Amino acid sequence: MARTTHTVTNQPPPLVGYDVYTGDRALVEAVERHLDPGLLEEARESLALLGRATGSEQVREWGEQANENPPRLRTHDRYGHRVDEVHFHPAWHRLLGRSVSAGLTDAWGRPGGHVRRAAGFLVATQAEAGHGCPLSMTHAAVPxxxxxxxxxxxxxxxARSHVYERALLPVVEKPGALLGMAMTEKQGGSDVRSNTTEARPLAAAGEYVLTGHKWFCSAPMSDAFLVLAQAPAGLTCFLVPRVLADGSRNAFAIQRLKDKLGNRSNASAEVEFDGTTWARRIGEEGRGIRSIMGMVAATRLDCVLGSAALMRQAVAQAVHHCAYRSAFGGPLAEKPLMRNVLADLALESEAATVLGMRLAAAYDAAEDGGADADRERALLRIAVPVAKYWVTKRCTPVVTEALECLGGNGYVEESGMPRLLRESPLNSVWEGSGNVQALDVVRVLRTEPLSLDAFLREVGAARGADHRFDRAVRDLLAELADLNGIEARARRLVERMALVLQGALLVRWAPPEVADAFCAARLGGDGGAAFGTLPHTLDLRAVVERARVEV
Incomplete structure (x- = not known):
């Protein structure tokens, strides 16, 4: 009887079996724009290969399995020996192995390496965002x-190897290794200067033993960790390996895994150092924050890229659904109000992608030592926290609205949208919350004039192309001219900086219909607080079509 009464109609086909990379026009254009022509052919092939795999039914299933079967902590073996191992579902290892083999921990020192790696990271994490954490930590540890x-x-x-080796072994015996981070403690959180973990020097130069705890340890299954601890001369950075050179396990007690809102496929842990935990100092004693800041800056950019990936996947799902779903006499995507919503979401997604990729290109330019290297480094110092603050803040409302485009189906776990929604707040918290980012920008404005100059040069490259953008730049300059009470209004200032920077990039590089809509809604005051409030006179159909994936 069910066969005659339960006929399934008017349901969109699953969004699988497509190329996640080539289906993202904004991302493809960014890679073409920022890579040297001699590198493009190989990059196109490798990114398309990763894109087809990420969009395949098999890899999507791995993402679901890794999320549905979170990691488990095994503190002891069957004989009672302390082992402190984290066990993952096989799907996790398949995802991580695929991404490592695609070079997503290998960017430093490669021509165009940061642009290629950023594009790959943005693609691969759309299958399952959780496995991006060890990729990010390992990549960022190199500086x-x-x-x-x-x-x-x-x-x-x-760390830069394209081989994934999951066994815990001495690093000299491994074809590839992963690195994690353990900075924060119960009493301090982002205030790492209040850390109490103690580092006692040994007789051998640069060697210490640690005593203390870490409230958040990222990727605790890794082969080594960058750790902040109090040495005799103050807060210092250390490398703590899981396995020592003689093959014995370092004292690294995993007390428990965190039960998180999202990011459930990935392990985050509380760990203890018992006074015999061996560590190797990185940098000078008392200079720990300076030593680790290169890692922090790189992972903050990955927060931007990770949020851009979540937004892109949510928007792709929403546009796909509305293109196939009919209601009130026609496809949802053709309804003027739904088209407005989809176009507004697409704007936010493209702006995030373009900004993230521009910062990846700045890393490449800073590394190659050319004439612009110093300016690009200065730009990164201010633009990374600006982007990290704003893009990660925009992720959750974008995903929430995209979920609503699917109606009740979007609220059901099988759609995949609830998983994206649970993941969406993470990057605004990880590597420093919004206040930390905003205050970091304030610090730069007060002490590093070359960074502000680099920012204004980047923005100035687009002046004269749109009157709304030009007016927004003038307003921003007026705000920057008066730093009185800047801490209390830091969020508002950083928001304006992010929007002006995104507007500059879109005016220069995006299609006219995208730049026009962004400037009208984000800079010209013609958009509302909710999505779907763009001026109806804009070419919204073209904006939506640009965001659509062809299956």
Whole structure:
């Protein structure tokens, strides 16, 4: 009887079996724009290969399995020996292995490496965002390792390897290694200067033992961790390996795994150092924050890219659904109000992607030592926290609205949208909350004039192309001219900086219909607080069509 009464009609086909990379016009254009022509052919092939895999039914299923089967902590073996191992579903290892083999921990020192790696990260994490954490930590650890050439000689090749080796072994026996981070403690959180973990020097130069705890340890299954602890001269950065050179386990007690809102496929832990935990110092004693800031800056950019990936996947799902779903006499995507909503969401997604990729290009330019290297480094110092603040803040409302486009189906777990929604707040918290980012920008404005100059040069490259953008720049300059009470209004100032920077990039590089809509709604005051309030005179159909994936 069910066969005659339960006929399924008017349901969109699943969004699988497509190329996540080539289906993202904004991302493809960013790669073409920022890569040297000699690197493009290889990059196109490798990113399209990763894109087809990410959009395949098999890899999407791996993402679901990894999320539905979260990691488990195994503190002891069957004989009672302390092992402190984190066990993952096989799907997690498949996802991580695919991404490592695609080079998503290998960017430093490669021509165009940061642009290619950023595009790949934005693509791969759309299958399951959780496995992006160890990829990000491992990639970002390289600048800190390079402070100590002896450490870098051993650990950098393993971190940048395209081979995923999950076994816990001495690093010299591994074809590839992962690195994590343990900074924050119960009493301090983002205020790492209040850390109480103690580092006691040993007789051998640069060697210490640690005593203390870490409230958040990212990727606790990794082969080594960058850790902040109080040495005799103050807060210092250390490398703590899981396995020592002789093959024995370092004292690294995982007390429990966090039960998180989202990011459930990935492990986050509380760990203890018992006074025998061996560590190798990175940088000078008392200079720990300076030593680790290179890692923090790189992971903050990955927060931007990760949020851009979540937004892109949510918007792709919403546009796909509305293109196939009919209501009130026609496809939802053709209804003027729904088209307005979809176009507004697409604007936010493209602005995030373009900004994230521009910052990745700045990393490449800063590394290659060319004429613009110093200016690009200065730009990164201010633009990364600006972007991290704003893009991660916009992620949750974008995903929420995209979910609503699917109606009740979007609220059902099988749609995948609830998983995206649970993931969406993470990047605004990870690597410093919104207040931390805003106050970091204030610090730069007060102490690093070259960074503000680099920012204004970047924005100035687009002046004269749109009157609304030009007016927004003038208003921003007026705000920057008066730093009285800046801490209390730091969020508002950083928001304006982010919008003006996104507007500058879109005016220069996006299609006219996208730049026009962004400037009208985000800079010209013609948009409302909710999505779907764009001026109806804009070419919204073209904006939506640009965001649509062809299956």
């Amino acid at each position: 800190a390792l390079r402070i100590e050439p002896e450490l870098a000689e051993v650990w950098e090749p393993a």
